[in-house]
Amino acid sequence: MIMSRNTKSVIRIAVASAVVIIAIILEHTIAPDWIILFATYAAAFLVAGYDVLWKAVTNIAHGKVFDENFLMTIATIGAFAIGEYADAAAVMILYQIGEVFQRYAVGRSRRDIAKLMNIRPEEATVVRDGEEISLHPSEIAIGEIFVVKAGDKIPLDGNIVDGECNVDTSAITGESLPRNVKTGDNVISGCINLDGVLYVRATNTYDDSTVAKILDLVENATSQKAPAENFITKFSKYYTPVVVALAVLVGVLPPLVTGNFAIWDYWRIWLKRAMMFLFVSCPCALVISVPLGFFGGIAAASKRGILVKGSNYLEQLAKTDIIAFDKTGTLTKGNFVVTKVYPEENRQRVLKLAAIAEQYSNHPIAASIMREVKTDVPAKITEIAGKGLKALTETSEILCGNAQFLQDFGIECPVTNGGTTVYVAENGKFVGYIVIADELKSDSQQAIESLREMGCKTVMLTGDNAETAKQIADKVNVDMYLAELLPQQKAENLQTLKTGKNTVAFVGDGINDAPVLATADVGIAMGAMGSDAAIETADVVLMQDNPSAIADAKRIAKKTLNIVHENIVISLVIKFAVLILSVIGILDMLPYGMIIAILADVGVCFLAILNAMRAMVIKKTLNKQNNIKPTK
Amino acid sequence: MKKVIAMEDLDCANCAAKMERNICQIPGVKSCNINFLLQRMTLELDDENLENIIKQIKATVRKTEPDCRLKI
Numbered sequence: 001m002i003m004s005r006n007t008k009s010v011i012r013i014a015v016a017s018a019v020v021i022i023a024i025i026l027e028h029t030i031a032p033d034w035i036i037l038f039a040t041y042a043a044a045f046l047v048a049g050y051d052v053l054w055k056a057v058t059n060i061a062h063g064k065v066f067d068e069n070f071l072m073t074i075a076t077i078g079a080f081a082i083g084e085y086a087d088a089a090a091v092m093i094l095y096q097i098g099e100v101f102q103r104y105a106v107g108r109s110r111r112d113i114a115k116l117m118n119i120r121p122e123e124a125t126v127v128r129d130g131e132e133i134s135l136h137p138s139e140i141a142i143g144e145i146f147v148v149k150a151g152d153k154i155p156l157d158g159n160i161v162d163g164e165c166n167v168d169t170s171a172i173t174g175e176s177l178p179r180n181v182k183t184g185d186n187v188i189s190g191c192i193n194l195d196g197v198l199y200v201r202a203t204n205t206y207d208d209s210t211v212a213k214i215l216d217l218v219e220n221a222t223s224q225k226a227p228a229e230n231f232i233t234k235f236s237k238y239y240t241p242v243v244v245a246l247a248v249l250v251g252v253l254p255p256l257v258t259g260n261f262a263i264w265d266y267w268r269i270w271l272k273r274a275m276m277f278l279f280v281s282c283p284c285a286l287v288i289s290v291p292l293g294f295f296g297g298i299a300a301a302s303k304r305g306i307l308v309k310g311s312n313y314l315e316q317l318a319k320t321d322i323i324a325f326d327k328t329g330t331l332t333k334g335n336f337v338v339t340k341v342y343p344e345e346n347r348q349r350v351l352k353l354a355a356i357a358e359q360y361s362n363h364p365i366a367a368s369i370m371r372e373v374k375t376d377v378p379a380k381i382t383e384i385a386g387k388g389l390k391a392l393t394e395t396s397e398i399l400c401g402n403a404q405f406l407q408d409f410g411i412e413c414p415v416t417n418g419g420t421t422v423y424v425a426e427n428g429k430f431v432g433y434i435v436i437a438d439e440l441k442s443d444s445q446q447a448i449e450s451l452r453e454m455g456c457k458t459v460m461l462t463g464d465n466a467e468t469a470k471q472i473a474d475k476v477n478v479d480m481y482l483a484e485l486l487p488q489q490k491a492e493n494l495q496t497l498k499t500g501k502n503t504v505a506f507v508g509d510g511i512n513d514a515p516v517l518a519t520a521d522v523g524i525a526m527g528a529m530g531s532d533a534a535i536e537t538a539d540v541v542l543m544q545d546n547p548s549a550i551a552d553a554k555r556i557a558k559k560t561l562n563i564v565h566e567n568i569v570i571s572l573v574i575k576f577a578v579l580i581l582s583v584i585g586i587l588d589m590l591p592y593g594m595i596i597a598i599l600a601d602v603g604v605c606f607l608a609i610l611n612a613m614r615a616m617v618i619k620k621t622l623n624k625q626n627n628i629k630p631t632k
Numbered sequence: 633m634k635k636v637i638a639m640e641d642l643d644c645a646n647c648a649a650k651m652e653r654n655i656c657q658i659p660g661v662k663s664c665n666i667n668f669l670l671q672r673m674t675l676e677l678d679d680e681n682l683e684n685i686i687k688q689i690k691a692t693v694r695k696t697e698p699d700c701r702l703k704i
Binding site: 005055058059062064068099102103106109110113219220222223233236237282283284287288291292295 | 641643644645646648649653665667668669670671672674695698
């Protein structure tokens with residue numbers, strides 16, 4: 001569609017240009033009568049710009065004075081009127097070349113964006129009555145079994161009932177390593193089955209699938225406009241009328257005020273300057289390049305598994321100078337493991353005793369002990385809330401809890417620091433202790449480091465005890481940490497961080513942190529694969545759960561904002577330069593002054609679009625280093 | 633009600649902005665958002681008199697950018 005329209009324009013431009021060249025040669029060789037020159041230039045002008053003229057006429061009929069076609073028509077016809085035939089024809093041709101370029105560039109970026117977001121599954125194979133039927137994913141109901149063959153996109157979210165394979169999740173998560181899945185695992189729509197065959201039971205309809213949600217989110221993101229965009233919208237509303245008004249003043253006032261209104265040549269000078277005003281009266285470069293930049297940035301981020309819910313959040317993220325992290329599940333894996341048993345030589349015995357006491361508990365600490373040893377010794381358990389457990393077996397009384405708990409029973413024990421420590425005593429005697437700690441994610445440190453390099457202050461907020469918090473904080477090297485916080489206190493502390501001109505982002509798992517996410521300028525939820533709650537509460541959603549994605553998000557946001565600001569500055573500077581140079585008369589002292597004016601305007605628009613498209617480019621280097629995650 | 637309409641040959645971003653402004657003026661239109669890149673218009677409309685509202689929207693589009701068409 002775009003091509004065919006453009007081809008037509010290109011032909012017209014070529015013909016018009018040829019005619020102009022002939023006219024110029026004629027003018028400089030045989031110098032025919034002015035009427036012949038006029039006719040030749042006018043012919044070229046009409047070939048190049050008849051559609052502009054026609055639109056101008058219809059728009060005037062609709063009462064639209066500030067339409068760009070109308071203004072272009074006035075300016076070029078005006079140029080004819082003051083005898084600048086060649087310039088008038090050339091300006092129209094250049095204007096049309098600009099339009100072609102603009103359409104081409106917009107078409108290109110539309111296609112690029114479409115490619116970037118090409119994660120929508122188009123076809124699915126469902127098993128009905130033992131037969132495999134191909135249909136659109138939207139026709140599959142919850143509970144139906146569908147087949148995914150090697151190379152196919154997984155059409156719906158579901159649970160594998162049979163099969164094993166590696167899936168490429170990069171389209172959804174940005175994660176480059178394939179993930180191994182087998183019977184019983186959940187799979188996400190939009191991922192690609194690399195090998196093997198999967199039979200999957202649909203857990204969602206197409207409209208509720210992860211892919212549909214992601215696309216919906218990204219496609220609607222630009223409706224939440226960033227301040228920069230709002231500025232442009234406001235600006236463009238007033239820009240054209242103001243420039244037109246100025247053009248009228250420039251064209252009419254000087255001859256009248258100076259008393260030279262009887263001299264035609266004097267009029268010519270000022271009318272020419274007024275026309276140059278009209279050439280730059282369309283704010284197109286700005287209006288097109290700013291949203292394009294934002295959308296490019298949002299699309300690029302989504303390609304990396306970072307969903308930004310609006311241009312405004314992208315702008316906020318770029319400005320963010322304090323990033324607060326939740327600890328568990330964000331900087332750490334949230335899976336507690338036994339890291340130390342004291343005394344080491346009694347390891348099995350200490351663990352065994354603890355396991356007897358903890359065997360009925362479903363606390364993460366109990367789970368980590370139960371992963372180490374199994375027990376089948378029955379026991380009668382009494383829980384002393386917040387302190388520990390007392391277990392009575394046939395042969396002994398086991399105490400299992402914190403140091404205070406044992407001391408309450410009059411048992412001496414060596415107090416240690418760091419991590420969560422479970423002390424164990426049997427029949428009134430201290431046996432040993434178990435240190436349980438949460439593992440740091442492999443890239444937490446690096447993420448904090450990258451953010452610091454970008455000038456961000458990092459803060460860790462946790463509900464955990466001070467000792468554990470300090471340990472983790474030291475390891476990942478955050479600038480500041482606050483421990484033993486209740487959820488509402490996290491929100492309060494975040495509020496304190498926000499005082500002054502700080503822009504604060506908060507990163508959490510999105511499940512327990514809703515109020516904190518809402519308090520932050522930018523709420524970031526991570527590890528959102530399959531969690532609707534997180535997607536709903538956060539402003540920025542990370543599909544993966546590695547913190548280095550935050551640094552990437554920040555980088556993309558910064559780049560996008562830079563591009564947007566560059567475009568605003570370049571466009572405004574060039575437009576104002578043309579206005580000023582033409583009003584003080586420098587442009588019309590130059591040969592082809594009018595052509596320079598229109599070139600500046602068309603050129604800046606094209607430049608701004610090209611620049612905006614840079615926002616879409618994802619640097620490969622961002623990708624490689626961070627995403628090393630063991631396959632499960 | 634919410635309505636999403638695909639658009640064709642929306643070439644000029646400034647026109648899209650103008651279109652957005654003008655469509656919002658139409659009685660019965662609560663909000664109008666044009667995504668220039670996806671060539672898509674998202675509308676929030678009153679349920680009553682829908683046909684008439686859509687007709688006005690079409691006319692506004694045609695007036696603002698004669699090349700652009702709504703795909704309804």
